[in-house]
Amino acid sequence: MNRHAIWAIYRFEMARAFRTLLQSIVAPVISTSLYFVVFGSAIGSRMTEVDGIPYGAFIVPGLIMLSLLTQSVSNAAFGIYFPKFTGTIYELLSAPISFFEITLAFVGAAATKSILLGLIILATASLFVPLHVEHPVFMLLFLVLTAVTFSLFGFIIGIWAEGFEKLQIVPLLIVTPLTFLGGSFYSISMLPPFWQKVTLFNPVVYLVSGFRWSFYGTSDVDVGLSLAATIGFMLLCMAGIWWIFRTGWRIRT
Template identity: 70%
Template sequence: MNFYAIRAIYKFEMSRTFRTLMQSIASPVLSTSLYFIVFGTAIGSRMGNIEGISYGAFIIPGLVMLSLLSESISNASFGIFFPKFSGTIYEVLSAPVSAMEIVIGYVGAAATKSVTLGLLILFTAQLFVDYHIEHPFWMLAFLILTAITFSLFGFIIGIWADDFQKLQVIPLMVVTPLTFLGGAFYSISMLPEPWQTLTLFNPVVYLISGFRWAFYGVADVNVAVSLGMTMVFLLICLTTVWWIFRSGYRLRT
């Protein structure tokens, strides 16, 4: 394992974050804070509890996931797309660095940014809503696992995209709607049939449900199923990345 190469890629990607703190950190935190103000304080104060939890506290895991998914994809996709766009990707591919080391460097940096952002949002939420975390270990585990999984997904999108517009297609047209429909602002048990059953085909439901269980001990689906679905998606992403480097898909052209 070439740790020098991994560290070089990791440090390069992290340095880009520090150069764009307003865009990378401040902007997502501010946007999520507005959700807390509008939904948690203004609307939440007029709504009853959901499964014994105040509405403002209930939506915190969903809002963290909303930011975590979008930022993980955005950081990883742009991180690998820009070298393709500028042509410097060939220097990386021709260097004595394995595909695993390249992926660890880029995905590790993107996941680090996303986890940091998620923790900052949780800290900021304390300013607006009182909440507690029943299972801090599992909260952190779901946070890190989701960040890694969707950073891998973003890495795949960055390789697939051949222009800047395509970088935003899947996050805006697919991931964000699935997150809003996946129980970020409500419990799926509140939905009538057949919508409640149809919602179970939304993979984001399992991420939000498992993450919410780590906070309050309540979940829309069994936490073991949530963890299993996350691992399945992680395995799919790892398999896809392996195939991309094995076949050279959109890397050698």
């Protein structure tokens, strides 16, 4: 394994994040804080508890997951798209580095940035509401798995995109709506029976539910199913990336 090449790409991507600190870290934290103020204060004053959990605390896992999904996809998509845009991706393809090492470096950097952001938002949330993480190991596991999985997904989007506008289509029109409709701000048990069944087709439900279980020990779906769904999607993304480098789709053309 070419550790020097992996470290060089990883360090470059992390340096880019720190050069754009306001956009990469500060802006998402401020946006999430506004969610706490609006939803926690305005709605929380009328909806005091959900499943025995104060509403302000109940929405914390959903808000972290919302930021984690969108930032993972955006970071990884832009990270691989920019070399395509500038033409430097051909230097990567001709260098003595495998597709696995390229993916590991870009996805590793994107996931690291998302995990750091998630932990910062978690610390920020503790300033607004009392938090208790019942299963900290599983919380970190879901955090890492989700960040890696959606960074892989974002990597695919970055290769697929033919312009900067396409980089935002999937995060804005698919990932964010699915997160809002995935139980981030409510329990799906509050929905009518028909819509409860429909909601189960939303993959984000399993991510949010498993992550919330790690905090409070309560979930809308079985935690084992949540973990299996996350790992399954990660393997699917890895297979997609392998196929892309195998065929050269949207890379060599």
